[in-house]
Amino acid sequence: MTISRKSWENYITTLRDINEEAAVKLVQYLNTHDVFSGTIDAITLNKEELKPFIDYAYAIVNRYGEASASLAAEMYDLTAELEGVFLPPAELAPLAEYGDVAKAINGTIKTSSNYEEIAGAATRWVKMAASDTTLHNAQRDGAQFAWVPFGDTCPFCIMLASRGWQYMSKKALKGGHAEHIHSNCDCQYTIRHDSRMTVAGYDPDKYLSMYRNAEGSTPQERINSMRREQYEIKTASQTDMYTAIPKSLVGNFDDFSPLSISNDDIGVLKELSNLSTGNDYEYGEILFPGGHTEPFTSGMHDKVEIPLDTVDGNGLRLYHSHTNITPLSSDDFGFLCNERVDEIACIANNEDVFVARIGDGWRPTQEEYLEYLGQIRTEVDEDILSNPEGYGLNYDSSPEERNYVGIREQAYRIARAFGWQIEAGNIS
Numbered sequence: 325m326t327i328s329r330k331s332w333e334n335y336i337t338t339l340r341d342i343n344e345e346a347a348v349k350l351v352q353y354l355n356t357h358d359v360f361s362g363t364i365d366a367i368t369l370n371k372e373e374l375k376p377f378i379d380y381a382y383a384i385v386n387r388y389g390e391a392s393a394s395l396a397a398e399m400y401d402l403t404a405e406l407e408g409v410f411l412p413p414a415e416l417a418p419l420a421e422y423g424d425v426a427k428a429i430n431g432t433i434k435t436s437s438n439y440e441e442i443a444g445a446a447t448r449w450v451k452m453a454a455s456d457t458t459l460h461n462a463q464r465d466g467a468q469f470a471w472v473p474f475g476d477t478c479p480f481c482i483m484l485a486s487r488g489w490q491y492m493s494k495k496a497l498k499g500g501h502a503e504h505i506h507s508n509c510d511c512q513y514t515i516r517h518d519s520r521m522t523v524a525g526y527d528p529d530k531y532l533s534m535y536r537n538a539e540g541s542t543p544q545e546r547i548n549s550m551r552r553e554q555y556e557i558k559t560a561s562q563t564d565m566y567t568a569i570p571k572s573l574v575g576n577f578d579d580f581s582p583l584s585i586s587n588d589d590i591g592v593l594k595e596l597s598n599l600s601t602g603n604d605y606e607y608g609e610i611l612f613p614g615g616h617t618e619p620f621t622s623g624m625h626d627k628v629e630i631p632l633d634t635v636d637g638n639g640l641r642l643y644h645s646h647t648n649i650t651p652l653s654s655d656d657f658g659f660l661c662n663e664r665v666d667e668i669a670c671i672a673n674n675e676d677v678f679v680a681r682i683g684d685g686w687r688p689t690q691e692e693y694l695e696y697l698g699q700i701r702t703e704v705d706e707d708i709l710s711n712p713e714g715y716g717l718n719y720d721s722s723p724e725e726r727n728y729v730g731i732r733e734q735a736y737r738i739a740r741a742f743g744w745q746i747e748a749g750n751i752s
Contacts, residue, residue: 325406325407325518325520325521325522326521326522326523326524327403327406327514327521327522327523327524328524329523329524329525332472332474332514332523332524332525333474335395335399335512336474336510336512338395339392339395339396339451339454339510339512340510342388342391342392342395342450343388343392343447343450343451345388346384346385346387346388346389346443346446346447346450347440347443347444347446347447348443349384349388350380350381350384350439350442350443350446350447351439351440351443353377353380353381354377354439354442354443355439357373357376357377358370358373359373359374359377360437369433369437374429374433377429378422378425378426378429378430381425381429381446382420382422382425382426384446384447385419385420385425385446385447385449385450386419386420388447388450389419389420389449389450389452389453390416390419390453392450392451392453392454392457393416393417393419393453393454393456393457394416395454396414396453396454396455396457396458397413397414397415397416397457397461398414399458399514400414400457400458400461400462400515401413401414403514403515403516403521404517406521407516407517407518407520407521408518409517409518411465411517414457414461415457415460415461415464416453416457417453417456417457417459417460418456419449419453420449420452420453424449425446425449428445428446428448428449429442429445429446431445431622431629431631432445432622432627432629434629434630434632435627435629435630435655435658436627436655441627444624445622445624448623454512455512455513458512458513458514458515459492459513461515462492462513462515463492463493465517466491466492466517467492467515467516467517468489468490468491468492468515468516468517468519469489469490469492469513469514469515470485470487470488470489470490470513470514470515470516470523470526470528471484471485471487471511471512471513472485472511472512472513472514472523472526473485473511473526473531474510474511474512475510475511477511478509478551478603478604479538479547479548479550479551479604480547480602480603480604481509481511482531482534482535482550483531483535483543483546483547484511485511485526485528485531486528486531486532486534486535487528488528488529488532489516489519489528492515514526534550535550538550538553543602544598544601544602545601547601547602548601548673551601551604551673568648568649568722568724568725568727568728569649569725569728570715570716570717570721570725570728570729571716572716573716573728573729573732575750577748577749577750579736580678580736580746580747580748580749581745581746581747581748582747582749583677583679583747583748583749583751584679584747585669585677585679585747589611589643589669590677590751592609592611592616592643593643593645593669593671593677593751594671594675594751595609595619596608596609596619596643596644596645596671597645597671597673597675599619599621599645600645600646600647600673601673604647605621605622605623605624605628605647606621606622606624606626606627606628606644606645606646606647607619607620607621607628607644607645608620608621608628608630608642608643608644608645609643609644610630610631610632610634610635610640610641610642610643611640611641611642611643611667612635612637612639612640612641613637613639617634617635626647626648627655628644628645630642630644630659632662632664632665637664638663638664638666639664639666640664640665640666640667641665641666641667641668641669641681642659642665642667642668642669643668643669643670643671644656644669644670644671645670645671645673646670646671646672646673647673648672648673649672649673649674649676649728650672650728650731650732651670651672651676651678651731651732651735651748652668652669652670652678652680652735653731653735654697654701654734654738656668656670656680657680657693657735657738657739658690658693660680660681660682660687660742660744661687661688661689661690661693663687666681666682667679667680667681667682668680668681671751674750674752675750675751675752676748676749676750677748677749677750677751678735678746678747678748679745679746679747679748680735680739680744680745680746680747681744681745682744682745683743683744683745684743685739685742685743685744685745686742686743687742688742696738696741696742697738700734700737700738700741701734703737704730704733704734704737705730707733708726708729708730708733712726715729715733716729717729
């Protein structure tokens with residue numbers, strides 16, 4: 325008994341279409357309403373327009389979430405029918421609550437005004453509805469479940485798939501929801517009640533072999549090894565994870581002050597890096613006088629929402645991981661405009677660490693910061709283009725190398741413009 329590859333592909337692509345259509349609706353709303361205004365270098369959030377957008381997003385997420393959940397319920401029933409198992413019709417899992425959608429949107433707009441990112445954060449709940457429906461019914465009926473990769477699969481999903489068929493339990497749900505769900509992934513749960521049932525092409529032994537044969541003695545090391553291998557494949561002309569960094573800059577932090585953070589702080593950064601290695605998401609922690617939060621993530625590869633409203637007081641330090649090799653971004657530096665934040669830090673996936681703090685510098689308003697940022701970006705682009713050798717590049721350097729140098733030089737100049745302290749080093 326097998327769900328054919330065509331049937332599974334139709335199921336996955338239909339789920340994807342539902343999710344993408346919901347995202348398009350949200351982007352169209354943002355394009356036709358004044359939720360944001362201003363130029364590309366100085367975008368302003370119009371707060372009075374935000375609630376109507378969240379109201380609209382909540383309606384869209386639930387409309388399309390119901391469609392996603394209904395499709396998952398239909399697949400659940402068809403699977404049971406194919407097995408010859410007679411069960412009550414699958415029930416739809418509870419849809420996203422208003423607070424879930426509001427939190428996703430509010431968290432994203434704190435660090436980005438990109439319409440696709442905002443829409444993606446909200447529509448993650450559309451995809452969640454399908455996974456929740458599958459797992460909730462599997463729990464009801466005592467079914468087994470498996471995580472089936474599809475398309476461009478990340479190493480963490482391969483590791484999950486290598487676990488094969490498992491009996492459903494409450495551990496597979498966190499707060500009533502499926503885990504490991506992000507909007508740009510087509511992997512999905514399937515179930516069975518009969519050990520002879522499977523999905524065509526699903527080969528947990530193959531995934532287990534990939535995982536076990538990866539270099540490393542710990543799960544994190546093996547996943548990181550697979551990530552490096554994927555990176556090599558995607559950048560065919562490159563040979564290792566450092567190739568986006570010009571050779572002259574690998575381990576070279578002469579433009580920065582040496583790291584002065586404590587061993588405890590280094591431990592926090594290493595913990596965040598290990599968590600990112602586990603599932604390729606960015607993670608963060610807020611450090612405050614006398615302690616720090618537990619690690620948190622937004623389930624995204626290229627950002628993590630920083631919930632400043634969950635911590636009281638001033639003198640906050642924001643630490644987070646990057647899933648690539650880039651230094652602190654302009655969005656990261658933007659947190660230093662907040663009077664409660666004194667320090668930011670990131671650890672790249674090669675364990676390069678970058679730290680910036682207010683120190684004796686001055687704290688600009690958000691508007692002042694964006695004005696300076698626009699000027700700095702223009703200057704960096706012009707300077708690197710006119711004198712690439714001065715930045716460790718040449719006219720044959722790859723786009724990845726140029727991008728890295730641009731981000732790194734931008735970070736240095738942002739800190740210099742406001743008199744902030746900036747440190748860097750590798751802690752591997």
